[in-house]
Amino acid sequence: MQRFLTLYSGVFALVALTAAVAAGLAATDRVIMSPASRIVAQAVHRALAFVAVAFLATHILMEIMVGKSRLIDSVVPFLSSGHTFYIGLGTIASDLIVLIVATGIARRRFAERASPAAWRALHGIAYLAWPLSIVHGLVAGRQPSPYVNWSYGTCMIAVGIALVVRSVATVRPRQAAARAWPDYDGSELHAAARAAAQVFLERSQQSPRSVGVRADSLGVGADSQTGAPTPPGGFAVPTPPGGVAVPTPPGAFVSPAPPGGFAVPTPAAGFAVSTPPGGFAVPTPAGGFASPAPPRGFADHTPPEGFAAQTPADGFAAHAPPVEVPPAGVRAHAPAQWARNQTPAEGTAVPRHLASVPYQVQSLNPAHADEDPARWAAE
Amino acid sequence: MMKTPLAAELVQIGAPRLTAGLDNKFRLDLADHLAVHGPFPRLTLNQLIRMVEKVDLRGRGGAGFAVGRKLKSVAESANTDQSRTVVLVNAAEGEPASAKDTMLLIRAPHLVLGGAVLAGRALRSREIVVGVTSGSPAARSILAAAAEAGMKRQLRVVEVPERYISGEGGALVNAVNGKQPLPPGRKTWASNSGVDGLPTFLSNAETFAQLAMLALLGPDEFRSAGTKDEPGTVLLTVAGSARKPAVVETPTGVPLGAILDICEATIGDGVLMGGYHGMWLPPASAVSAPVSRNGMVAAGAMLGAGVVAPLGEVTCPLGEVARVASYLASESAGQCGPCKLGLPGIARALKALADGSGGMDALETVRRSAAAVSGRGACGHPDGTSRFVLSALSVFTDDIAAHVFHSSCGRPVAGVLPVDTGPERPRLEVDWTRCKGHGLCAQLVPELIHPDRNGYPVFLDTPVPFWLEREALQAVEMCPALALRLTRPASASPAKPTMASVRSGRIMLELPAGTER
Numbered sequence: 001m002q003r004f005l006t007l008y009s010g011v012f013a014l015v016a017l018t019a020a021v022a023a024g025l026a027a028t029d030r031v032i033m034s035p036a037s038r039i040v041a042q043a044v045h046r047a048l049a050f051v052a053v054a055f056l057a058t059h060i061l062m063e064i065m066v067g068k069s070r071l072i073d074s075v076v077p078f079l080s081s082g083h084t085f086y087i088g089l090g091t092i093a094s095d096l097i098v099l100i101v102a103t104g105i106a107r108r109r110f111a112e113r114a115s116p117a118a119w120r121a122l123h124g125i126a127y128l129a130w131p132l133s134i135v136h137g138l139v140a141g142r143q144p145s146p147y148v149n150w151s152y153g154t155c156m157i158a159v160g161i162a163l164v165v166r167s168v169a170t171v172r173p174r175q176a177a178a179r180a181w182p183d184y185d186g187s188e189l190h191a192a193a194r195a196a197a198q199v200f201l202e203r204s205q206q207s208p209r210s211v212g213v214r215a216d217s218l219g220v221g222a223d224s225q226t227g228a229p230t231p232p233g234g235f236a237v238p239t240p241p242g243g244v245a246v247p248t249p250p251g252a253f254v255s256p257a258p259p260g261g262f263a264v265p266t267p268a269a270g271f272a273v274s275t276p277p278g279g280f281a282v283p284t285p286a287g288g289f290a291s292p293a294p295p296r297g298f299a300d301h302t303p304p305e306g307f308a309a310q311t312p313a314d315g316f317a318a319h320a321p322p323v324e325v326p327p328a329g330v331r332a333h334a335p336a337q338w339a340r341n342q343t344p345a346e347g348t349a350v351p352r353h354l355a356s357v358p359y360q361v362q363s364l365n366p367a368h369a370d371e372d373p374a375r376w377a378a379e
Numbered sequence: 380m381m382k383t384p385l386a387a388e389l390v391q392i393g394a395p396r397l398t399a400g401l402d403n404k405f406r407l408d409l410a411d412h413l414a415v416h417g418p419f420p421r422l423t424l425n426q427l428i429r430m431v432e433k434v435d436l437r438g439r440g441g442a443g444f445a446v447g448r449k450l451k452s453v454a455e456s457a458n459t460d461q462s463r464t465v466v467l468v469n470a471a472e473g474e475p476a477s478a479k480d481t482m483l484l485i486r487a488p489h490l491v492l493g494g495a496v497l498a499g500r501a502l503r504s505r506e507i508v509v510g511v512t513s514g515s516p517a518a519r520s521i522l523a524a525a526a527e528a529g530m531k532r533q534l535r536v537v538e539v540p541e542r543y544i545s546g547e548g549g550a551l552v553n554a555v556n557g558k559q560p561l562p563p564g565r566k567t568w569a570s571n572s573g574v575d576g577l578p579t580f581l582s583n584a585e586t587f588a589q590l591a592m593l594a595l596l597g598p599d600e601f602r603s604a605g606t607k608d609e610p611g612t613v614l615l616t617v618a619g620s621a622r623k624p625a626v627v628e629t630p631t632g633v634p635l636g637a638i639l640d641i642c643e644a645t646i647g648d649g650v651l652m653g654g655y656h657g658m659w660l661p662p663a664s665a666v667s668a669p670v671s672r673n674g675m676v677a678a679g680a681m682l683g684a685g686v687v688a689p690l691g692e693v694t695c696p697l698g699e700v701a702r703v704a705s706y707l708a709s710e711s712a713g714q715c716g717p718c719k720l721g722l723p724g725i726a727r728a729l730k731a732l733a734d735g736s737g738g739m740d741a742l743e744t745v746r747r748s749a750a751a752v753s754g755r756g757a758c759g760h761p762d763g764t765s766r767f768v769l770s771a772l773s774v775f776t777d778d779i780a781a782h783v784f785h786s787s788c789g790r791p792v793a794g795v796l797p798v799d800t801g802p803e804r805p806r807l808e809v810d811w812t813r814c815k816g817h818g819l820c821a822q823l824v825p826e827l828i829h830p831d832r833n834g835y836p837v838f839l840d841t842p843v844p845f846w847l848e849r850e851a852l853q854a855v856e857m858c859p860a861l862a863l864r865l866t867r868p869a870s871a872s873p874a875k876p877t878m879a880s881v882r883s884g885r886i887m888l889e890l891p892a893g894t895e896r
């Protein structure tokens with residue numbers, strides 16, 4: 001066994017090293033290899049590198065054990081006068097390989113702190129160490145068969161060509177992406193959605209100020225607060241009574257001050273207007289909370305017609321400020337529209353009539369608290 | 380880390396029940412509790428079931444399961460197996476916006492304890508187990524309460540990691556049994572086989588407090604507040620845009636608008652009801668929808684665990700939804716394929732929709748992916764997320780239109796919906812100057828990274844979940860351009876227990892020194 005290792009561990013180390021170099025080089029390719037196979041190539045590269053290091057260590061150990069080298073010769077080259085130049089090359093190569101493997105292991109730290117160029121420079125020493133070790137392997141030991149010489153020669157030429165190709169031919173990410181990845185999330189654009197978008201955009205170009213105006217974005221959100229009708233999905237157009245599923249005229253988008261916003265075409269359905277909900281919440285003053293509030297009760301007594309113009313009876317919608325219409329041609333989604341809303345005027349934020357519900361707010365540090373709340377505070 | 384019920388106010392609407400006495404005491408110890416509520420009656424199982432069924436008491440954890448049926452089912456299993464039972468109080472509020480259970484345990488622990496003891500006596504239970512999130516002061520409070528009542532030996536507190544799915548019943552049972560606190564692969568019923576395989580009466584902490592209230596008041600008095608169908612009070616946690624975030628005790632039937640008014644909340648584009656597995660109410664119906672399970676369902680939402688999160692006007696609704704969807708995706712336990720790959724897909728498409736890069740395609744993708752994950756996991760996490768997202772799509776139509784056709788609604792994402800990722804977790808970051816779009820990272824961590832049309836990575840805006848750390852590290856190692864890195868926040872504190880510390884076994888809490896009597 002020892003004899004076998006003495007004879008062959010060096011050979012195996014060299015073969016594994018060659019394969020590791022080839023795999024490492026292959027892993028950088030993005031012309032032929034997909035990301036998935038590049039991941040495999042990287043894994044193989046690492047595995048082979050560790051195999052090579054293991055055999056290298058065995059090789060050095062065996063050489064020392066059979067007395068061909070001293071310990072110091074495994075680290076410092078050209079020390080022993082009795083040893084040839086080519087064994088010194090092997091020592092240099094093994095030192096460099098240890099360094100290269102170390103950079104491979106510490107790769108993550110280079111990504112986090114040092115520059116990638118430093119890592120590439122250090123790891124690229126492989127292209128020096130590997131030829132040195134081949135020369136060492138072919139010349140320092142037993143006389144190899146001619147085919148062995150030929151094989152290593154071919155490997156070195158192949159790697160050389162690959163290196164030249166790598167430095168010359170680069171693939172831009174876009175090309176790689178076009179080949180490797182489908183479009184957004186793999187989903188094709190829904191045909192109906194595309195058609196709907198097309199129609200919408202065409203119409204929006206026809207009218208100067210057409211889309212994107214949220215009525216409640218222009219005023220304070222008072223109408224949404226007070227329960228003024230904002231039919232979800234309804235066009236805020238003075239629609240005829242019960243006017244739902246109307247094929248919308250282009251003019252529908254030009255209505256200057258709709259209280260209800262504009263509708264979104266549900267992609268699948270194109271422009272079919274969804275039916276507005278049966279009623280809008282006219283908030284009943286919540287006097288008796290103990291009385292069972294029938295869940296549908298609020299919706300039932302709503303007049304069916306004219307939902308867009310409906311105002312709640314008790315008149316608190318009155319404090320909705322006048323709607324400003326942006327100048328023609330200005331897309332109304334400008335942030336300024338929203339910025340105005342960031343400080344809603346005192347008193348408009350919540351419907352005050354609801355405050356008639358009896359309640360009490362307990363502050364957390366009541367004056368007569370017997371206990372220190374901090375004792376129960378989260379650590 | 381807003382999960383401090385102490386930072387929120389307590390609002391009582393009408394005559395307080397669960398929160399009675401908390402207006403002039405921070406915490407009711409045993410003497411205070413007896414002064415406010417009086418002693419508990421002793422009830423047999425049949426008496427208890429009859430009472431519960433008379434008022435149709437439902438679980439308050441979100442599912443609204445009938446407590447009477449659960450009691451019967453546990454009793455039947457115990458009869459069949461000739462075994463003891465266990466009472467398991469679920470106070471592991473995984474919901475970042477919810478604080479009611481923690482509030483109850485800290486401020487009125489004897490009600491929760493009393494309810495658990497009532498159930499435990501009726502079911503002849505072996506012990507009472509309380510599940511809380513790790514590090515919560517609730518653990519100390521309930522243990523102190525048990526010590527005050529002289530029943531420290533029968534009570535065990537189990538801490539579970541602060542994660543969204545920790546509150547799932549099956550996950551909690553697993554945690555109590557010393558396993559990973561993750562939902563079990565196959566649906567098991569705690570009432571058949573829960574803690575140590577014994578029939579287990581598992582319910583939410585508020586349910587036990589309601590049970591205690593029912594026993595104290597009697598069914599007739601209990602029915603004197605609230606609606607006819609769902610008598611009594613409910614605890615809500617009002618968060619979101621509320622200027623006075625609060626835990627609210629209210630009789631059922633009060634219009635939601637009144638509660639939002641009291642908490643000085645602006646409804647804005649909608650109100651999220653029931654938490655992150657809940658649904659959105661459009662402003663028009665939010666004002667008048669009565670607070671009750673049926674009322675919320677009729678208005679198109681759900682009461683769930685009582686979370687009320689109005690959005691307000693200054694934040695971008697779609698951005699908020701995308702943020703929460705990313706949070707929910709990263710809170711997946713990573714056990715079931717449709718969830719661990721599907722939810723990031725939804726979150727990514729929502730983010731693309733919100734930042735304007737996705738357009739109609741992204742809208743379609745959200746809609747389809749959300750529909751596709753529903754019902755395809757060990758627990759309700761994919762279903763709940765799907766419900767949340769689809770409801771947002773149907774309520775925020777105006778906002779979606781603005782994003783599709785104008786790239787943005789012009790409002791910033793203010794983050795009014797809290798996303799609590801618990802202990803700080805590492806994040807993947809890229810050095811854009813180095814990235815050459817090789818695409819290896821997207822191949823290695825498809826859950827978090829996706830290539831854009833040009834091949835460059837799009838990141839999901841979440842920390843790396845614990846079950847993806849290996850893959851994330853590999854992506855960092857393998858990045859050909861050395862552009863990717865895993866950053867650990869500087870404030871990473873190893874103090875908070877992680878998954879591993881629970882895996883090693885049960886965590887028993889000892890009373891802090893000085894609280895024993």
